[in-house]
Amino acid sequence: MANESLRELTELSARIxxxxxxxxxxxxxxxxxxxxxxxxxxxGKWLARAAQEDMFLPVPTADIDRQLKAEDEKFPDYRTREGVALRPSVETAVHAVLPQRVIIHVHSVRTIAWAAQANGKEGLTPLLAGLKWSWIPYTHPGIPLAIRIQEEAQKRPDVLILQNHGLVVAGDDCAAAETLLGEVERRLTGSSRSASTPDTERLRRLVDGSEWEIAHAAEAHDLATDIVSCAIAQGGTIFPDQCVYLGPAAAVVEAYETLAEAAQRYQARYNFAPLFLLVAGAGVVTKREMNRAAYELLLCLKRVIERIPTNEPVTYLPADQVARLMNWDAEKYRIAMAKAKN
Ligand SMILES: [Zn+2]
Known part of the structure; x- marks a missing residue:
């Protein structure tokens, strides 16, 4: 392995x-x-720590072919250059089926905002004109997604928009892939709705003496103070990591409810203890023990939803797909690894 290439990939990974x-x-x-x-x-490793932590694994292409043929998502462990045994990314096969040398897969807020709209493909067509891009209908992550992308790979797209999921860009070296990522992001800049300021007095009264606290990140409140965002958030799951980290939909506190009552009502419906609650028009409260991973997903959800235009129909993941994501063994492993460090 040319150390230089891996060093470039590590630096790129830490940046994105x-x-x-x-x-x-x-x-x-x-x-x-x-x-x-x-x-x-x-x-489960955080790309943000790529510069400090050895997190890249050498997976023989033959092993990936074997897993793909068997449609088996349970990869064995491999060793990093420092000798640590880890399981490769659940999306390993997705990277392998694309011919380009460098692959970047991100949960781009701008992309997901388009990829969750019922008319997203049509809306993206003029924006991505001139790029070799493909729209990939929602497919369960991992091996099923890789098989779906394989059908598209002979067209040799450089950009894949994964419906209700995210973005893949491909390039023949790190610089080309990163430049393309920047180009797609620039083209999808768009605009977002602004929201009113939170009603901290009301939130304070609600959290008083409870296991909840007012969300620390000021921007999180927009999810509840903007009525359109609040309605979209409670509608269901927009992208996989949303349900995996935060549950199948946002929980909303009704005017007559305490926070505990709202949480119980949500749990009875979804069999999931909510980590955050939307107080419509007032702001967001979070569980005191909410970890950084969940917090990052909450901010992602907010940033995605505020970019979906008012009155634009949203595609949510079907309930069976949500259930599959939330009970997924490979996903449980990934979450366990992510939590181990947080
Ligand atoms: Zn993904």
């Missing part, structure tokens, strides 16, 4: 990993192909 508009918690992954080996991020 520290941008919350691209990568949240352990989401997103990068890879580089070297002869018969795919160097890919380990599952």
């Amino acid at each position: 990993g520290s941008n919350l508009d691209l990568v949240q918690a352990g989401g997103g992954n990068t890879s580089i192909k070297e002869a018969d080996t795919l160097w890919v991020k380990a599952s």
Whole structure:
């Protein structure tokens, strides 16, 4: 393995990993192909820490072919250059089926905002004109998604918009892939709705003596103070990591409810203890023990939703897909790894 290539990939990974508009918690992954080996991020590792932590694994291409043929998502462990045994990213096969040497997969806020609109593909067509891009209908992450992308790979797209999921860009070296990522982000800049300021007095009364606190990040409140965002958020799951980290939909506190009552009502419906509650028109409260990973996903959700235009129909993940994501063994492993450090 040319150390230089891996160093470039590591630097690129740390850069994109520290941008919350691209990568949240352990989401997103990068890879580089070297002869018969795919160097890919380990599952659950945070790209933001790529410069400090050895997180790239050499996976033989033959192993990936075998997993794909067997449609088996349970990859064995591989060792990093420092000898740490880890499981490769759940999206390893996605990286392998694309021919370009460097692959970047991110949960880009701008992309997801388009990829969650019922008319997203049509809306993107003029914006991405001139790029070799493909729209990939929602497919369960991992091996099923890789098989779906394989069908598209002969067209050799450089940009894949994953419906209700995110973005993949491909390039023949790190610089080309990163430049393309920047180009797509620039083209999808768009605009977002602004929201009114939170009603901190009301929030304070609600959280008083409870296990909840007022959300620390000021921007989080927009999800509840903007009525359109609040309605979209409670509608369901827009992208996989939303349900995995935050539950199937946002929980809303009704005017007559205490926070505990709202949380109980949500739990009875979804069999998931909510980590945040939207107090419509007032702001957001979070569980005191909410970890950084969940917090990053909450901010991602807010930034995605504020970019979806008012009255534009939203596509939510079907309930069976949400259930599949939330019970997924590979996903549980990834979350456990992400939590271990947080
Ligand atoms: Zn993903």
